Amino acid sequence: xxxxxxxxxxxxxxxxxxxxxxxxxxxxxxxxxxxxxxxxxxxxxxxxxxxxxxxxxxxxxxxxxxxxxxxx
Numbered sequence: 001x002x003x004x005x006x007x008x009x010x011x012x013x014x015x016x017x018x019x020x021x022x023x024x025x026x027x028x029x030x031x032x033x034x035x036x037x038x039x040x041x042x043x044x045x046x047x048x049x050x051x052x053x054x055x056x057x058x059x060x061x062x063x064x065x066x067x068x069x070x071x072x
Contacts, residue, residue, distance in 0.1 A: 001025050001057045002032040004039065006049035019045040029054070033063055040067075 002024045007016045022039060024032045032054050040052055051066030 002029070002062075003055045004032065004036040004052060005055065006040065006043065006045060006052045008047055009050045019047055019049050029056075029062055033065070036063070037065065040065075 004022045004024055005018050006020045006022075007018045009016055020043060022035075022043065024035050026032055026035075036052050036054055040049065051064065053061050053065075054063040056062050
């Protein structure tokens, strides 16, 4: 199981504000990465995210991604 988190980054201090979380029930990190990137543009959120991260079942960050030109 992985948790995909979408977030904004504040320019002034680089603080992250989480916009949404989605659980993805798979044992494969690569599957979670594909799902996360596909949801990045399509998931309805209160604001447009700057980046995403994937967290494993232990709460460890295992992947961070942002489109080119965006900040993390």
